[in-house]
Amino acid sequence: MVSATLLRAAAALALPFFVSATPTYRVKRNDTNPEWADNLLQESMTWMDMFYDAEAGYLYSLSAQALTHETRASAWYAAGLLARNEGNDAEEAVKIVENVISGQHKNESSQWYGDYQIYPEEPTVGTKQYPPNIYNSWDPNWRGFVGTTLIIMLEEFPELIPQDTQDRMMESLHNATVGDSYRVGGVDDDNLYPSYSNPALMRAFMSGWVGRRTNEANMTSAGETYATEILDLFNRANTLSEFNSGTYAGVSLYALTLWAKYMDESSVMGQNGARMIKETWSSLASLYNANLKNVAGPWDRSYGFDMNRYLSIIALHMWTLVGKDKAPINAKPYAMGHKDDFAIGPLVAILAPFHNTLISAEALSSLQTFPGTHSVKTSAFSPPWDTYPRNITAWLSPKLTIGAESFSENVIGGPAKNPNSFNPAIAQWGRADGTVGWFTLHPQVMKLDAVASENVLELTYPDGNETSTFEFLIGTNSKNGKRDVASWEDVEGVKVTVNGTVDSAYEVTFSGLVGGAGDPINDFEFWNFTYSMPQGSKETPKVRLQFELVE
Known part of the structure; x- marks a missing residue:
């Protein structure tokens, strides 16, 4: 059962639930983002619409794996449905969220407690026939990917989510945050250290955000402590430990946007998130060749050798900054290598109007024209x-x-x-x-x-x-x-x-x-x-x- 504290915290977030009377919600625009973020939202959602199984309330596997479904992309799609908010989008989003939450691992004694299913058809993790295999039968980073997505929904679209669903979202976030605290680098095959930038940034944020919303001082403090360890590594050269990754620098910028947008000045995350975004973009821009549409090497972790041919999350951020035509994105993103990451497009689009104000004019210029x-x-x-x-x-x-x-x-x-x-x-x-x-x-x-x-x-x-x-x-x-x-x-x-x-x-x-x-x-x-x-x-x-x- 969810605690009374969690219920009160969730209630403080909520507004009445309206669907039909609510005007269509679009990604908020400003001078920095005229229409590009909205374009990314619409294109990524149109693509995922083709994979949506309304009867099941999940996306089919984006890798076309015999009509199985998948959890993480479904959560991302749900956020996009709330942002688009056309027809019955909000109702479908709530259906997906309830499904994702119901598939959360609930055994507190297991290493994967609070994590989310890879796909709903999978057997029970930890059984004899389906033994736990970190980053395979269960992926600890999905606590962060799914959890931060739930937070964005609560922060950006509370009026579209029924109160009882918000209560369950808060309970799920609490479980995921507790489960993430089980992770210790070097123990039980886990590799989460502050230097593993993208999940570390999400972990610190979730712990700090959930701790504040549920008035749990230990959880709040844990998030601040972990964020400080990440910051210490960053400050030595203003670089992410997970350096210059087309995919994971994109995730880190996503997580840092959560730091900057949703954490106030009482938090080390609120104090430093915007600066870290600016410095990370300055580093990426110094290595970007707009003529080749590629970030020059070295790359700590790459899923390809030419950003024009594989889909990188950095390129999705760039789409919202300089437009699709100038970004390293094919006209048909879903035809590129590593195309499944197009599913995070709605989250990048939702955060872009805030995130894009934090890049320097010099860095933005380098993304448009080779200097x-x-x-x-x-x-x-x-x-x-x-x-x-x-x-x-x-x-x-x-x-x-x-x-x-x-x-x-x-x-x-x-x-x-x-x-x-x-x-x-x-x-x-x-x-x-x-x-x-x-x-x-x-x-x-x-x-x-x-x-x-x-x-x-x-x-x-x-x-x-x-x-x-x-x-x-x-x-x-x-x-x-x-x-x-x-x-x-x-x-x-x-x-x-x-x-x-x-x-x-x-x-x-x-x-x-x-x-x-x-x-x-x-x-x-x-x-x-x-x-x-x-x-x-x-x-x-x-x-x-x-x-x-x-x-």
Whole structure:
């Protein structure tokens, strides 16, 4: 049963429930957001409308998994229904919310207490036939994704939600916040540390917001303490620990908007959220090449190698800032790689009128027009994975960008332990047909010295030996380029000169959708250029790559 305290807190939020008499609600516009946020809301909702199962009160799986449903996207869709508020949208939103809440895990002794089902058809997590598997059968980050969505609904659209549903939303938020407190980095396979930026920011916010609404001082204090730990990491270089991720920097900006908009000055989150948004955008804008429509590397976690081809949440924010045509978004977003993230579009749109006032004029200008050739130097720190802060360098010119980060870590593949998403050394270039070519180092070591400078990328394995290899992944050529690649001479749009302590001979293989030596990474096909050390070499593995654009 929900406590009397929770009921009183929810009642304080509520207004009477009106549907038919309520005028259509659109995303609020201002001079910074003329119609772009509303466009994002309408396009993302029109796409999700096709997946909505009104009888079940859930979205079908956006990955078309045999008509199963999914929970998180359904919650996001419900928020969008309230924002759109046409016809019976509000009634359907309430139906979805009730379903999502009813699927919350309620066993207080389980590690997944307060979390939400991945999909409603799944078996009971923790049974013999369906054992718990973190980030698979249950995802602890969904407490934050779903919970913050419920908070946005309560904050922005209380007049559209019946009182009894609001009561249950508050109870659910309380459960999710308590369950999130079970998370301790390094315990029970959990990886939540303050350096895991996007869920950490959501965790701090939920604890602070729910604690204040329910008058629970310990919960409030826990949120403030966690937020301070995140802030300490941020303040050392004004960078997120989870640095420069097309997807997760977008989630972090979403969470920071909740800090800035819904937490008052009594909170460290209310005091610092707006500044952190401004600084994060300044960092992203300094690395953005508007000609290529890509944020230059390095990328701590990426779901693709060209933002024009996979859907990133940063690009959704940019849609509301500069318009869809100028953002790295295809005309058909749902055809892009990682398209399921289009479902968060309504939340980005709802928050955009507030969020977009916090970006500096200089950063906004850089998102629209490339400011000219320049270099970037900064750092980021992700304890306990990093033994020292990662040193980041990048060089950007009108049609060529190079980025790199030096690191010393206790894992391979960055804090996410995923070599397929960790990209510590990247180059991108514009090709004659307007498409983007790309190059990335596939990570194989725990320690790398990497420096990007004008036309040059220098890489060293300090702890390497004669068995070390450098695997360079190169994107496939454009439709008009060569289909077959056997050497650097076959790579479209760029000339690459390689030297160092490696053997000058190299092996080229292909990883394709339906064949080759391996599988694509994040749906991107590529050519793998592998350099090895000479047999018996005692030298430190080093390689220097010089890039030159070719018309």
